[in-house]
Amino acid sequence: MITMAATLAAFAPFPVLEHPPARARTFRVEASQYAYSPGAIRVNPGDTVTIELVSRDVVHGLFVDDYGVSITADPGQTSRLTFVADKAGSFRMRCNVTCGAMHPFMIGKLNVGVNTWLYRSLALAGLAVAASFILFIPKNKIRQETV
Amino acid sequence: MKRTSEQVTRLLVAIFLVGIVAFPVVAWARTTLIHASMAETGGWSPDVIRGNLGQPLHLRFTSDDVMHGFAVGQMDMQAVDIEPGKVSEVTLSFDKPGIYTFYCTRWCGMNHWRMRGTIEISDASEAPTQGSNLEIPLFVSLGLNLDAPHPAEAWPASKPSAQRGMELIQGADIDTYSSTYQSTSPAGMFEKLSTSGWSESQRWDAVAAIWQTNTSTEGLAEGRRLFAQNCAACHGENGDGNGVFAGQLEAAGMASGQGMAGSQDMRMTRPADLTRPDLLGASPALLQGKLLRGGMGTGMPMWGSIFTDEQLWNLVAYLYSFHYEP
Amino acid sequence: MRKLELTRSPFIKKALKSRIPQLIVLVVMLTGFIFAILAGSTGSRVGSQNFGIVFVWIAWWAVLILVAVPFFGRGWCGVCPIPVVGDWLQRGAILDPAARKPKWLKLRVPGRLRNMWIQNLSFTLVALFSSVILTIPLVTSVVLAAMLFLAIGLSMIFERRAFCRYLCPVGGFIGLYSQTSPLELRIKEKKVCARCEGKPCYNGSDLGSGCPWDVFPGGLSKNTYCGLCLECIRTCPHDNIAVNLRPFSEDLASPSGKLDEAFKAFIMLAAAMIYAFVLMGSNGAVKLAAFSIFSPEWFLYAASFLTVMFILLPGTFWLAVQAGNYKLPVTGKRFASASTALIPLGLMFWVAFSLSFVMTNATYIAAVLSDPLGLGWNLFGTAAITWQPLFTAWVLPAQTLVLVGGLFWSARTAWKTSQQVNINPIPVIGLCLLVTVLMLGLLL
Numbered sequence: 001m002i003t004m005a006a007t008l009a010a011f012a013p014f015p016v017l018e019h020p021p022a023r024a025r026t027f028r029v030e031a032s033q034y035a036y037s038p039g040a041i042r043v044n045p046g047d048t049v050t051i052e053l054v055s056r057d058v059v060h061g062l063f064v065d066d067y068g069v070s071i072t073a074d075p076g077q078t079s080r081l082t083f084v085a086d087k088a089g090s091f092r093m094r095c096n097v098t099c100g101a102m103h104p105f106m107i108g109k110l111n112v113g114v115n116t117w118l119y120r121s122l123a124l125a126g127l128a129v130a131a132s133f134i135l136f137i138p139k140n141k142i143r144q145e146t147v
Numbered sequence: 148m149k150r151t152s153e154q155v156t157r158l159l160v161a162i163f164l165v166g167i168v169a170f171p172v173v174a175w176a177r178t179t180l181i182h183a184s185m186a187e188t189g190g191w192s193p194d195v196i197r198g199n200l201g202q203p204l205h206l207r208f209t210s211d212d213v214m215h216g217f218a219v220g221q222m223d224m225q226a227v228d229i230e231p232g233k234v235s236e237v238t239l240s241f242d243k244p245g246i247y248t249f250y251c252t253r254w255c256g257m258n259h260w261r262m263r264g265t266i267e268i269s270d271a272s273e274a275p276t277q278g279s280n281l282e283i284p285l286f287v288s289l290g291l292n293l294d295a296p297h298p299a300e301a302w303p304a305s306k307p308s309a310q311r312g313m314e315l316i317q318g319a320d321i322d323t324y325s326s327t328y329q330s331t332s333p334a335g336m337f338e339k340l341s342t343s344g345w346s347e348s349q350r351w352d353a354v355a356a357i358w359q360t361n362t363s364t365e366g367l368a369e370g371r372r373l374f375a376q377n378c379a380a381c382h383g384e385n386g387d388g389n390g391v392f393a394g395q396l397e398a399a400g401m402a403s404g405q406g407m408a409g410s411q412d413m414r415m416t417r418p419a420d421l422t423r424p425d426l427l428g429a430s431p432a433l434l435q436g437k438l439l440r441g442g443m444g445t446g447m448p449m450w451g452s453i454f455t456d457e458q459l460w461n462l463v464a465y466l467y468s469f470h471y472e473p
Numbered sequence: 474m475r476k477l478e479l480t481r482s483p484f485i486k487k488a489l490k491s492r493i494p495q496l497i498v499l500v501v502m503l504t505g506f507i508f509a510i511l512a513g514s515t516g517s518r519v520g521s522q523n524f525g526i527v528f529v530w531i532a533w534w535a536v537l538i539l540v541a542v543p544f545f546g547r548g549w550c551g552v553c554p555i556p557v558v559g560d561w562l563q564r565g566a567i568l569d570p571a572a573r574k575p576k577w578l579k580l581r582v583p584g585r586l587r588n589m590w591i592q593n594l595s596f597t598l599v600a601l602f603s604s605v606i607l608t609i610p611l612v613t614s615v616v617l618a619a620m621l622f623l624a625i626g627l628s629m630i631f632e633r634r635a636f637c638r639y640l641c642p643v644g645g646f647i648g649l650y651s652q653t654s655p656l657e658l659r660i661k662e663k664k665v666c667a668r669c670e671g672k673p674c675y676n677g678s679d680l681g682s683g684c685p686w687d688v689f690p691g692g693l694s695k696n697t698y699c700g701l702c703l704e705c706i707r708t709c710p711h712d713n714i715a716v717n718l719r720p721f722s723e724d725l726a727s728p729s730g731k732l733d734e735a736f737k738a739f740i741m742l743a744a745a746m747i748y749a750f751v752l753m754g755s756n757g758a759v760k761l762a763a764f765s766i767f768s769p770e771w772f773l774y775a776a777s778f779l780t781v782m783f784i785l786l787p788g789t790f791w792l793a794v795q796a797g798n799y800k801l802p803v804t805g806k807r808f809a810s811a812s813t814a815l816i817p818l819g820l821m822f823w824v825a826f827s828l829s830f831v832m833t834n835a836t837y838i839a840a841v842l843s844d845p846l847g848l849g850w851n852l853f854g855t856a857a858i859t860w861q862p863l864f865t866a867w868v869l870p871a872q873t874l875v876l877v878g879g880l881f882w883s884a885r886t887a888w889k890t891s892q893q894v895n896i897n898p899i900p901v902i903g904l905c906l907l908v909t910v911l912m913l914g915l916l917l
Contacts, residue, residue, distance in 0.1 A: 034764075035757020056391045058185070058255050059214035066865050075254040075391045076380030089869075090917060092753075094833070096860055098231035098521060099213050101608040102764050104834055105752045118917045121873040125909050128877045129902055132884030138892055156568040160500055167504045168511065171846060175515035178848045184518075209847060211518040232522025233857075234849030 022046030029053055029108070031060035031073065033100050036093060036108035045088045045113040051081045061096035064110055072097050088113040181208045183215040183229050183251065186258035194264035196249075204239045204266070216252030219266065220453040226252040244270045248452035254380050257392045257399070260448035286436030289330055293436045294443070299334035299428035303351040308472045312356025315349055321357065328361045329435075333427040333467065355471035361431075362464035370465025373458060381418040381446070386469045388420035396446045415446040422469050434463045477718040478661075480706075489703050489716065492568055495552065503554035506617065508845070513614020517847025521860070523610040524845035527837045529617070530607050535831040537643075538823050546654030547647055551701035555620055556637050559628025560685065570681040570707065579632040582639055587687075589733035592645030593740055597782065599642045600744050601775050604751075604763040634685040637700060644700075649737045650820045651696040652724035653882075658690070658699050658706075658716050665713040666691035674705040674714070681707040690714055695724040697734070722817060725886050728810035728893065735809035736787065742815050743782035745822035746908065749915040753829060790815070793904040797897035810894045811901060814887035818905055821879025822912055825872040829916060833862040872916050880909040 025047050030037045031054065043049050053062050053073040063070035066087060073079040095106035182192040188211075198204040208217055210231040218226040219239065227237045241247070251262035286293060324331075324339050331339070333354050340350045362370075374386075381390040400415035426434075438459050441449025450459065480486045488494050505528065512525040520526035541549040561567050565575040605612050624636035637644050660666055674690040677683035681704045684690060688698050690705040706714050751759050762770035794803055794811045801807075836858055843856035850856065862868075883905045884898075891898035 032757070034760050035755065037757070039755030039757065054391065055254070057257070059253050063861070065862060068861070074376070074380075075259075076378070076384065077375050078384060094862070097214055098519060101212075101520065102604065102760055104521070104608070104830070105760055106757075107753060108755045115917065117869055117873070118913060121877065121913045121917060122910060124873060124877045125880055125906060125913065128881035129884055129906050132881055132888060132902065136885050136888035138888070150569060153566055153569040156496070160567055163500055163504050164507065167507050171508060171511040171515040174846060174848060180848070207849060209517060209849070232517045232519035232847045234844075234847070236849075 020044045022048070024048040024050070026050040026052065029062065030056050031062065031095065031106075032056040033058065034095075034102040034106040036062070036106070038108075040109040040111060042111040043085050043113075045085060047085050047112075049083055049085050049110075053079045053081065058099050059097050060099050060106070062108075063094045063096040065091045065094065067091065070096050085110075085112045088115075089117055090115040179207065180234065181206060182211050183208055183217070183262070184211040185213060185256045186261045187256060188212065190262045191249075191251075191264040196264065196266045198239075198241070198266060198268050200241060200244050200268055200270035204241070204268075205236065206239065207234055207236045209234050213255050214253045215255050215262070217249060218252045220248040220250060221455050222247070228253065239266075241266075241268045244268045250453055252376070257395050259380075260377075284436055284439055285329060285432040286439075289432055291430070291433050291436060293433065293440060297332070297425055297428040297433060299332070299424045299426075301334055301337055301347075302424035302427050303348065303470075305348070306470070306472055307348070307351035307355040309352070309355040309359040310473065311349075312352035312354070313359070315345065315353050316356050316360075319343065319353075321353070325357050325360065328357065329431045332430040332433070333358065333470070335428075335430065337427075351471075358464070358467050358471065359473065362461065366461040367465055367468060369458065370461040370463075370468075373454070373462045374465055377450075378462075382421055383418075386421035386466070388418045388422075390418055393417050399446070414444060418446070421466055426466065427470060431460070431463045431467075434466060435459050438462065476657075478715045479718055480715045485716070490706055492570075492707070495703060496568060498552045499554055499557050502552055503557060506554045506621070510614045510618045510621070512846055513610045513612075513617075515846055516610060518610060519847060520608045520610055521834070521837045522841060522844065522847035524841055525610050525613045525617070526608070527834075527841040528845075529613060531831055531834050532838050535827060535835075537647075538827045539831070542647055542650050542654070543820065543824065544654060544656070545701075546651030546656050546696045547699060547701045548654075548656065550637065550644060550647060551703065553637075555624045555641070556628070556634045556685070558621070559625045559636070560634070560682070562625065563628050563633075564682055570679060577628070578630045580630055582631050582635050582687075586639060588639075588731070589645055589648075589737055591639050592642060593733065593736055595640055596642040596645050596737075596740060596744075597779070600740075600747075601778060602766060603748070604760070605766055608764075633683070633687050634700070634702075638686055638698065645737050646741050646819075648697045649734055649741070649816060651699075653722040653817055653820060654696060655718055655721050656701075656716065657696055657719055657723075658701060658703075658714065659693055660691055661713050661715050663691070665711045669711060669713075673708045673710060678708050678710075680710075681705075683708070695727065695729065697724070697729065722882065722886065725813050725816060726889060728813040728890055730806040730810040732805045732809045735812040736783075738812050738815040738819055739787045739790070740782055741819040742822060742908065743786045745819065745826050746912055746915065747778055747781060749826050749912060753826070753916060789904060790901070793900035794896055796900035797891075799895065799897075801895065807894045807896070810890060811887075811896060811898075813890050814883045814898070814901055814905060817882035817886055818879045818909070821875050821882070825875045825879075825912065825916055828868055828871055828875070832864050832868050834860075835863050836860050869917060873913070876909055876913055876916075880905055 022044065025043050027038070027041045027050070029041070029051050041051075051062060051071070053060070053071055055073040055075045057075060059072060059074050061070055061072040062081065064083075066089075067083060069081060069083045071079040071081040089112060091110045091112065093108035093110055095103055099106065181196070184190065184192070196204070196206065206217075208227070208229045210229045210233075212231060214231065215229040216226045217229060217235075217237065218224060222239075224239070227235050229235050245268060247266040247268065249264050249266055251259055255262065321340075324336060336354045336357060337350050340353055343350065343353070345353065375384070379390055381392045381396065382388055383390040383393070396415050397417040403414060437447070438454070439449065439451040441447050454462070480489065509525040509529055512523050516523045516525065537549055562575065563577055564570070599606060599616070606616055607613070620636075620641070623640065627635040627640070666672075669691075671678070672689070672691065673680070673683070675683045684705055685702055686698055686700045690699075690709070693699055706716075751763050759774065762768070762774040765771050790812060791803070791808060794808055837860065839855040840858050843853045844850045884902045887898035887901045887905065
C-alpha cells in the first residue's frame with residue numbers, strides 16, 4: 001500500500017490549478033564574483049525568457065541546467081540569451097567561464113512554474129516516515145520504567 | 148638480512164617515488180609560459196619579452212585566474228583569448244626593431260587596462276629604442292590643454308539629424324568649414340555656420356552632417372567595436388558614464404584622497420558622461436589627445452601605444468555619434 | 474539475514490592475505506597522492522585544471538562518498554597512502570612483515586586523547602576553511618602534505634597508526650559511517666581466541682604488525698575503528714579472522730553510546746546542510762564570506778557555522794530526545810545512543826550533496842587527465858573538453874531517492890534504538906524529517 005502511495009506521489013501528474021498565459025519576460029541579471037543578481041528568477045512555463053547578462057567585473061557566463069543553453073558576457077558588453085521555458089521545475093544557473101577560485105560555486109536559480117519535483121520529494125519524505133511507523137513501531141507499547 | 152623480494156620492492160617503490168617527484172618538477176621547470184593574472188595580482192608575468200628581428204616570436208600563455216586575452220598594440224592581428232588553466236599560443240613576426248606594447252583584451256577587473264607589457268625586438272646591431280613614431284600629436288601642435296574643461300557655448304535643443312544636414316550641405320559650399328573638422332568643436336562649427344542664414348536646428352543638422360562626412364560606415368563600425376570592447380565597461384554601453392566600473396572608480400578616488408596639484412584634481416573619478424553637451428565643446432583633436440595621453444591618474448587609460456591613429460579617429464567619430472541621428 | 478563469509482573463497486582469501494595486491498594499490502595511491510601535492514606548486518593555479526584539486530576533491534571524493542564508504546565501510550582506509558610510509562618506517566620494511574624492530578619511540582597515545590574529539594576538531598577546521606582548500610591548488614597541496622608529514626611524524630613517536638585513529642579528519646566520519654556498510658571484518662569463533670596465546674593479532678608477530686588501529690580483533694564487534702588494513706588476517710595463527718558480507722547497518726543495532734561519536738554525527742549532518750546552503754545556493758554574500766578567510770565577514774560566517782554545528786543541531790536533538798523521554802535523566806550515553814539515528818541520514822545527506830557537485834564538475838576529470846598540470850599537454854586528447862554538467866536529468870531523482878531512503882533508514886534506526894534507549898522516537902524522527910525537508914529544499 002505504501003509502495004502504491006509512493007509511486008503515486010512520484011509519478012502522478014500534478015493537478016493543473018491554473019495555467020497562466022505564456023508571455024515574453026526579460027530579466028537583467030548582473031554577474032560578479034561569485035553570484036548572480038538577482039540570485040533567482042521566476043517565470044511561468046511556456047514563457048519566452050530573455051536574460052540580459054551584465055558582467056560587473058570579469059568575463060562571466062550563464063549556463064542553465066537541463067536546458068543546456070548558455071551565454072557569456074564581458075564587462076561593458078551585455079549579452080542576451082533567449083529561450084522558451086518549456087520545462088517546469090527549478091533549474092540552477094551556473095557560470096561557465098572560469099572567473100576565479102569560487103567559480104564552480106557561482107550559482108543562481110531559474111524557477112519555472114511550480115517546483116513539482118520538490119513537492120513530490122517532500123511527499124515521499126512524509127511517506128517514508130509513515131512507512132517507518134507502520135513497519136517498525138514496536139508491537140509492545142514503549143513503556144516507562146527505571147533504566 | 149633482507150629477502151630479495153623486500154629489496155626488489157624497496158627498489159621499485161623508490162623508483163616510483165623518485166619518478167613521481169621528478170616528473171612534475173621537471174615538467175614545470177621545462178615549460179615556459181607567460182602567466183596572465185588580474186592586474187591587482189601581478190598582471191603579466193613576465194611582462195617584458197625579448198626577441199630578435201627576423202625570428203618569429205612564439206609565445207605561450209596561460210591564465211591564473213580569469214579570462215584574459217593578448218594582442219600587440221598597433222599591430223594588425225587577431226587577439227588571442229587566454230582561458231584560465233588552458234594554454235594558448237601565438238606566433239608573431241616584426242618588421243622593425245623597437246619596443247612594442249602588448250595588452251590584455253578581455254576585461255579582467257577595474258584595472259584591466261593597466262595589464263600591459265612590452266616586447267623588445269632588437270636587430271643584431273643595436274638595442275631597441277622606444278617608438279619610431281615621432282609624429283607630434285595634433286593637440287600638441289594646436290596647443291590644446293587636454294585637462295581644461297570644455298563646455299559647449301551652445302547645444303542643440305533636440306538631437307540633430309545628419310540626414311537632414313546632408314541635404315542642406317549638398318547645395319552649400321562648406322568646404323572651408325569641413326576642412327577644419329579636426330581642430331574645431333561641434334559647438335565651434337555651429338558658431339562658424341552663423342553666417343549661413345540657416346536656423347539654429349538647421350545649423351546643428353549641418354554640423355552633424357559635416358561630422359558624418361568626416362568618417363565612414365566602416366569607420367563608425369570600428370569605432371563602435373572599439374568602444375564596446377574598451378570603453379563601455381567604464382563609460383557605459385550608451386556612453387552615459389554609468390559603466391559597470393563607474394561606482395568602483397569613484398569609490399577608489401574617494402578612498403585614495405589623493406590629488407595632483409594642477410588645474411584639476413587628478414584622482415580616480417567617475418567616468419565622463421559622453422552624452423553630455425560638453426562633448427560638443429571638444430574638438431576631435433582634443434578628444435584624440437585625451438585618448439592618446441590618458442587621464443593622468445583619473446583612471447582613464449592612455450591608448451597611444453595601443454591604437455593606431457586611424458583607430459583613434461574612428462573611435463572619436465563614434466563618440467560624437469552619441470549626439471546625432473545618422 | 475545471514476552473513477556471507479567472503480574469505481571462504483580461496484581466491485579472495487589469498488588476495489587479502491598476500492601483501493602484494495594491497496601494496497600495489499597502496500603504491501599507486503601514494504604516487505597519486507604525492508603527484509597531487511606537487512601539482513599544487515608545479516601546476517596551474519586554476520583549480521579546474523589542476524590534478525590536485527580535481528583528482529582529490531572531485532574524483533577521489535566521489536569514489537569515497539558514493540562507493541567506498543556506503544559499500545566498503547573503512548575500505549578506503551585499507552588502501553589510503555597517508556599512513557603507509559609511517560607503517561614502513563615502524564616495521565622497517567615495505568613488503569616483509571615485521572622483520573626488524575626499528576627503534577622508534579612507540580609511545581602510547583595519552584588516554585585523554587584516545588577518542589574521536591581531535592578528529593572532530595580537525596574535520597571542523599577543514600570544513601571552516603573548505604572554501605579555500607577546495608578551490609586553491611596550493612592550499613590543497615599544503616593540507617595534503619601536512620597530513621602526510623604528520624602521519625609519518627606521529628608514526629615515529631607513537632605506536633601504531635596514531636594519525637589515522639585519532640587525528641585524520643576523514644577517518645572520523647569514515648569510521649562513523651562504516652557502521653552502516655555491508656562489509657565487516659570479524660573473528661570466526663570466540664573460543665579460538667580465548668585459547669590463543671600471545672594474541673599476535675594485537676601484539677604482532679613475525680608474520681606482521683599488531684593491529685595498527687589499536688583494536689583487539691578478538692573483541693571487534695563494530696566496524697567503527699577497524700581500518701581494514703588486513704594485518705590481523707596475516708598474523709592470526711589460527712585462521713580465525715574473516716571478512717564478511719552482511720546486511721547494511723548491522724552495527725547500528727548496538728549503539729556505542731559515546732558522546733564523541735554522537736558529535737561526529739552532528740558535525741557531519743550540519744556540515745552537509747551548511748555546504749548545501751553556502752555552496753549550492755545562490756547567495757553570493759555568504760560564499761564570499763566563506764572564501765575571504767580571516768575577514769570580519771568570515772568570522773561571522775565561522776561563528777554561525779559553529780553555532781549550527783555545535784549548539785543548534787545538538788541542542789534541538791537534545792530537545793527531541795527529552796520530548797520523547799519518560800521523566801528519566803537524559804544521560805550522555807542515552808543521548809549519544811539516540812543520535813545513532815543520524816548516522817544513516819548523515820551519510821545519505823553527503824551522498825546527495827556530492828552527487829550534485831560531482832556530476833556538475835565531472836568533465837574536469839577528463840580534461841585534467843590529459844593536462845594534469847595545466848601546461849598545455851593533451852595526453853589523451855580530452856584536454857579541450859568543454860565543461861558541462863553530466864546526467865542532470867538523473868541527479869534530482871537520485872538525490873530524492875537517496876535523501877528519502879536515508880530518512881526511512883534513520884527512522885527505522887530510531888525505532889530500533891528507542892527500545893534500547895527507552896525513549897519515544899517520534900520527536901527524533903520528526904527532527905529527522907525536518908532536516909530532510911530542509912536538505913531537499915536546499916538541493917532540489
